[in-house]
Amino acid sequence: MKAAVVTAFGAGPRCREFALPGSFGPDERVVDVVAAGLHPRVRSQADGSHYTSTDVLPMVPGIDGVGRTADGTLRYFILPDTTLGSMAEQTVIDIRRSIELPAGADPVQVAAAMNPAMSSWIALRRRIDLRPGLSVLVMGATGNAGRLAIQVARVLGAGRVIAAGRGADRLAGLGADQVVALDGEPRAVQGELGEAAKEVDVVLDYLWGQPTHDGLSAIVPRRSDDSRPLTWVQIGSVAGPEAAIPSAALRATRLQLVGSGQGSVSTREIVAELVELATAVTSQAFTIGARAVPLIDVEQAWADTTSADRIVITPNG
Ligand SMILES: NC(=O)c1ccc[n+]([C@@H]2O[C@H](COP(=O)([O-])OP(=O)(O)OC[C@H]3O[C@@H](n4cnc5c(N)ncnc54)[C@H](OP(=O)(O)O)[C@@H]3O)[C@@H](O)[C@H]2O)c1
Structure with missing residues (x-):
């Protein structure tokens, strides 16, 4: 499958072939990725500077996104520290770290908004x-x-x-x-x-x-x-x-x-907030600028560090 692949820290990803893992755990599902946000956290994951970085290459960046499961359901997911992130045609999610999106959800808006909105939502609700x-x-x-x-x-x-x-x-x-x-x-x-x-x-x-x-x-x-x-x-x-x-x-x-962040707030606590937050995003309680970019153009999108709108990679768009 095609994915955004980072082969050296300090260089952005390129769209190329990347293999899905051969076996999965009982709570893991393969999803077709519909939208994945290019958040600052994704940039620091890809340059190895984030405090959770595993330093393993090659890797596919992307910490969250919207994916379609085999039964056609749209889910918002957050990924564990993994070398297979969300900027790929397919990724592997842990179903327990995902939620079904409400009807009518716009995947690009959800992928753009959830990570930045979560930063204050979680801080105010959990810290x-x-x-x-x-x-x-x-x-x-x-x-x-x-x-x-x-x-x-x-x-x-x-x-x-x-x-x-x-x-x-x-x-x-x-x-x-x-x-x-x-x-x-x-x-x-x-x-x-x-x-x-x-x-x-x-x-x-x-x-x-x-x-x-x-x-x-x-x-x-x-x-x-x-x-x-x-x-x-x-x-x-x-x-x-x-x-x-x-x-x-x-x-x-x-x-x-x-x-407030990954670690000071547990994954369980973060996941517990996702349904309400996604519902607020879907009901357009918040305004966010989002710019959808096809996976093939990830290299150029990565080089754009001045966009006020959140860039969202759409591997199956
Ligand atoms: N802990 C969490 O849960 C969590 C979750 C999400 C995000 N974050 C973090 O929150 C931060 C912001 O994320 P974001 O998504 O909002 O990024 P963003 O959309 O790229 O915005 C960054 C903003 O910071 C401003 N800025 C940069 N240097 C500044 C300075 N010296 N003084 C004042 N403003 C400055 C920029 O303004 P200019 O245009 O003037 O440069 C820009 O408006 C990042 O560090 C991100 O990693 C944390």
């Missing part, structure tokens, strides 16, 4: 004490996951939502109550972010690196009630893998730093 009316700051709100985090927070009952990211023009129209552009003069940005977010309950952080240090330094000293919990959820690290955490921030307020 914090989610109470209606919570005030939420999204750090890194212009990416697919950040844009969806604003919408997911609303659907899950957040009160005020503040969006921080680069590009005032891109922040406008995302549906937040207030926006803070992070790419201005640093002192002015800190003042604006600190004032806007000083009373938030939860931060969904896709940035890490310097913006996290600066955000903590701006927000913590401005809080009016130091006994009120501030839960800072580490989700992505597009601005840097490490952040300097000011020690005073941890002493001065009831700051809790937690992470």
Whole structure:
């Protein structure tokens, strides 16, 4: 069968032949892949830099997708760490890590939205004490996951939502109550972010690196009630893998730093959220830009790192 195949870390995949395994476990099924999202996590899987990387080559990238089973059912699946990912005409899913999609589901939209939407959905449902009316700051709100985090927070009952990211023009129209552009003069940005977010309950952080240090330094000293919990959820690290955490921030307020991702949330917990999330995606509770690309063009799609829309590979499209 045809698949996107990575033969060297650092080089993107090429469309070529790849063999399905010869034997399967009792819960495994072969599916025809209909749509597979090219998420940042897929890029880090394919260049060997993700913390779950197995370092085994050749490999087919793709961590999730929509597939058709032998009986014609469309299922959304998440894959274990495997060398046979979802960017192939067929892949092998564990039926227990998949759900049947609701009638009318658009496979490309589902494949585009589930991974970025899950990042905030799981963080809010599984990593914090989610109470209606919570005030939420999204750090890194212009990416697919950040844009969806604003919408997911609303659907899950957040009160005020503040969006921080680069590009005032891109922040406008995302549906937040207030926006803070992070790419201005640093002192002015800190003042604006600190004032806007000083009373938030939860931060969904896709940035890490310097913006996290600066955000903590701006927000913590401005809080009016130091006994009120501030839960800072580490989700992505597009601005840097490490952040300097000011020690005073941890002493001065009831700051809790937690992470949300594969490992800190178990596969069982993630799977338990899939039906509700897929139902929300299918009922168009969220807006996401998606661009379908045939498998044969995976090499060119991979080279496009500037697309605001989520690229979705469609092996059987
Ligand atoms: N833990 C989880 O469960 C989970 C799940 C899904 C995703 N994630 C992670 O979340 C992150 C975002 O994913 P995504 O799907 O939204 O990616 P994406 O669609 O590629 O968006 C990335 C965004 O980050 C912005 N950005 C990059 N560097 C920045 C900086 N220094 N300051 C401010 N903004 C910056 C980019 O804005 P510009 O256009 O200005 O460059 C872009 O809007 C990734 O690290 C991903 O791995 C985590």
